Amino acid sequence: MEELxxxxxxxxxxxxxxxxxSYTGEALFLMQVGDMxxxxxxxxxxxMYYVKGNxxxxxxxxxxDEQGLNAFDLEEI
Incomplete structure (x- = not known):
């Protein structure tokens, strides 16, 4: 993931x-990158998407759990 x-x-x-x-039809990963x-x-x-907001x-x-990705303001990287 670091190279990615x-x-x-x-x-x-x-x-x-x-x-x-992937057997669920998704292959989604959440990560934190340093203090970014x-x-x-x-x-x-x-x-890849940045989760906007603090x-x-x-x-x-x-x-x-409640809304999936629709819960977030995302920015594509």
Whole structure:
């Protein structure tokens, strides 16, 4: 994952937190990159999104449970 992040011009320690499996029809991963914030990476189409706003990990997990990705203001990287 570190190379994936660096290839997009992001720098910092990568901390993966959450992932779904492709057998569910998704391959979505949540990670924190240094002090830059949280990012979602979709392994199926190799897209990456920055989670805008000053959200905690707990708020992100709660938002995912309640509304999925629609809970967030995302910026494609």
């Amino acid at each position: 992040v660096k290839d997009r011009g992001l720098d910092g320690d990568v901390q993966p937190f959450y992932g779904t499996c 914030g949280f990012f979602f990476w979709n392994a199926l189409d190799d897209s 959200l905690t990990l707990e708020k992100i997990v709660s938002g995912l």
